[in-house]
Amino acid sequence: MRPRLYIDDTRQRIRQGHLWIYDNQVLRTEGQPEPGGIVQVFDVKKGPLGQAYYNPKSKLAARLITKDLDEPIDKAFFVRKIQAAWDHRKRMVDTTSCRVVFGEADGLPALVVDKFNDVLVIQTLALGMDRFKPLIVEALREVTGVSKLYERNDVPVREKEGLEQRTGFLSEPFDTGLTIIENDLALRVDIAHGQKTGHFLDQRENHAAIARISKGARVLDCFTHTGGFALHAAMYGARDVLGLDISEDAVALAKRNADANGLADRCRFITANVFDFLTEASKRGDQWDVVVLDPPSFAKSRGALEGAVRGYKEINLRAMKCLPKGGFLVTCSCSQHMTPDLFRAMVADAARDAHRTLRELYSGTQPPDHPICWSIPETLYLKCLVLHVE
Numbered sequence: 001m002r003p004r005l006y007i008d009d010t011r012q013r014i015r016q017g018h019l020w021i022y023d024n025q026v027l028r029t030e031g032q033p034e035p036g037g038i039v040q041v042f043d044v045k046k047g048p049l050g051q052a053y054y055n056p057k058s059k060l061a062a063r064l065i066t067k068d069l070d071e072p073i074d075k076a077f078f079v080r081k082i083q084a085a086w087d088h089r090k091r092m093v094d095t096t097s098c099r100v101v102f103g104e105a106d107g108l109p110a111l112v113v114d115k116f117n118d119v120l121v122i123q124t125l126a127l128g129m130d131r132f133k134p135l136i137v138e139a140l141r142e143v144t145g146v147s148k149l150y151e152r153n154d155v156p157v158r159e160k161e162g163l164e165q166r167t168g169f170l171s172e173p174f175d176t177g178l179t180i181i182e183n184d185l186a187l188r189v190d191i192a193h194g195q196k197t198g199h200f201l202d203q204r205e206n207h208a209a210i211a212r213i214s215k216g217a218r219v220l221d222c223f224t225h226t227g228g229f230a231l232h233a234a235m236y237g238a239r240d241v242l243g244l245d246i247s248e249d250a251v252a253l254a255k256r257n258a259d260a261n262g263l264a265d266r267c268r269f270i271t272a273n274v275f276d277f278l279t280e281a282s283k284r285g286d287q288w289d290v291v292v293l294d295p296p297s298f299a300k301s302r303g304a305l306e307g308a309v310r311g312y313k314e315i316n317l318r319a320m321k322c323l324p325k326g327g328f329l330v331t332c333s334c335s336q337h338m339t340p341d342l343f344r345a346m347v348a349d350a351a352r353d354a355h356r357t358l359r360e361l362y363s364g365t366q367p368p369d370h371p372i373c374w375s376i377p378e379t380l381y382l383k384c385l386v387l388h389v390e
Contacts, residue, residue: 001031002031002038002039002051003029003032003037003040004030004033004042005021005029005041005042005052005061005062006026006027006028006030006042006043007025007026007042007044007062008025008027008043008044009025009045009046014041014043015043015049016375017373017374018376019052019063019064019065019109020060020063021061021064022061023058025061026061026062027044033056035055035057035162036053036054036127036128036131037053037054037128038052038053038073039051039054039062041064049064050065051065051066051071053129054128055127057161058126060126063110063126063129065109066107075139078108078138079139079142079143081106081107081108081139082100082108082139082140082143082144084107085100085101085102085108086143086144088106088369088371089368092368092369093367093368095115097115097116097117097180097181098115099201099369099370100113100144100369101113102370103125104373104379105370105371105372105373105376106371108129109129110124111124111125111136112125112197113140114197114199115144116178116191116198116199118146118147119146119148119149119150119174119191120144120146120148120150121149121151121152121191121198122137122149122151122152122153123152123153124136125155125161126158126161127162127163130153130158130163137149137170147171148171148172148174149169150167150169150176150191151166151167152191152192152197152198153165154166167192176192176198177189177190177192179260183207183208184235185231185257185261186260187199187226187228187257188226188253188256188257190253193249194226195225195250200228201369201370202334202366202367203228203294203332203382203384204367205364205367206330206332206364206382206384207228207232209364210229210233210236210292210386211232211236213328213361213386214232214233214236214238215236216237216239217238217288217328218238218239218287218289218290219238219241219288219291220241220291220292220322221242221244221292221294222277222278222291222293222294222295222319223245223274223295223296224244224245224250224269225247225250225254226250226253226254227243227254227258227269228294229243229292229294230242230243230292231254231258233290234261234263234267235261238290239266240266241266241267241268242270243267243268244270244272246271246273246274248271251269251270251271254269274295274315275314275315278315278318278319278321278322281322282321282322286322287324287327288322288323289328290328290329290330291319291322291329291330293316293329293331295311295312295315295334297334298312298335298338304337305338308335309342309346312338312343312346313350313353314350316346316350316351317350320350320351320354320356320389321354323356323389325389325390326388327388327389328386329358329385329389330384330385331347332382332383332384333382334381334382336380338383339377340380340383343383343385347385351389356389357390358387358388358389358390359387359388360387360388361386362384362386363383363384363386364383364384364385364386365380365382365383366382
């Protein structure tokens with residue numbers, strides 16, 4: 001008999017579809033569950049919940065992977081789950097470059113797989129999922145037909161699971177620099193050294209949403225990273241675009257992307273601290289027709305949320321001071337802890353302090369290859385608003 005985990009599910013989170021079991025929910029264990037091993041999960045009041053992988057050293061003590069108590073967790077299991085995820089992508093998006101597996105939203109908690117052309121980049125962010133990595137690699141090859149694989153497990157959250165950070169090939173070595181196409185732009189991707197898995201695939205629909213406000217405009221793209229919003233603005237007809245990022249490597253790659261797309265004459269990039277730049281720009285009275293804010297997550301944890309809200313409000317306030325009457329603010333947050341309602345309230349608060357009136361033109365989130373599971377609120381993380389500022 002498999003080891004068992006008995007939990008308190010008084011709030012019915014697990015029975016209603018969430019996959020995370022916290023350490024303070026665990027009432028007792030039966031058998032000898034191994035760290036990273038599979039356990040059967042029971043609610044002491046209402047009976048069986050399914051199977052999960054277990055880590056007694058993590059605050060997330062277990063993560064459910066099937067509601068079937070007896071389903072074998074083997075290669076065939078991962079082939080079925082990944083095939084379902086891949087079928088969804090083939091129906092919903094261009095799979096040339098896309099997210100193949102989005103963790104909890106695909107019923108595979110702590111597994112992220114991104115596809116860039118003929119390469120798959122994998123993250124296994126919890127001990128239980130990491131133990132299955134060889135089977136996952138085999139299943140991915142079988143389902144997608146892709147043979148080049150690389151792991152980007154250089155993520156601090158792994159250390160909370162008792163795992164080391166690591167990167168490297170999971171196949172024969174290959175060139176880790178490649179070019180993908182997004183909305184007709186050629187973008188250079190470095191899967192070995194770029195952010196996360198090498199490139200953010202989740203903003204492509206929001207990038208396209210700035211087409212109508214970009215034509216003939218002066219655009220300031222803050223936290224530009226490798227030039228996502230800036231390059232799209234230039235492609236959509238902006239007359240002058242300035243991209244800012246604190247990372248010299250990101251700025252260098254953004255410049256290469258501008259050159260590769262023939263946009264360098266209208267699209268410039270500099271290394272700068274966005275907070276300082278916006279402060280000085282507003283003091284000088286500098287203005288742009290469009291200001292884009294796409295910062296990294298300021299709220300890495302729920303405990304950091306209060307400070308993050310202040311940070312988000314400050315950059316939105318400073319950005320509004322750099323907009324003329326009738327200008328456009330494109331503002332984003334990629335923090336799951338910053339809920340859509342909280343995000344809107346923060347932007348409204350910044351507008352009040354700036355004595356500006358807002359009209360919403362567009363509200364976007366992540367694309368269908370990053371599906372949002374309603375029973376797992378954490379799968380909704382990306383917010384993007386395009387606002388007309390009076």
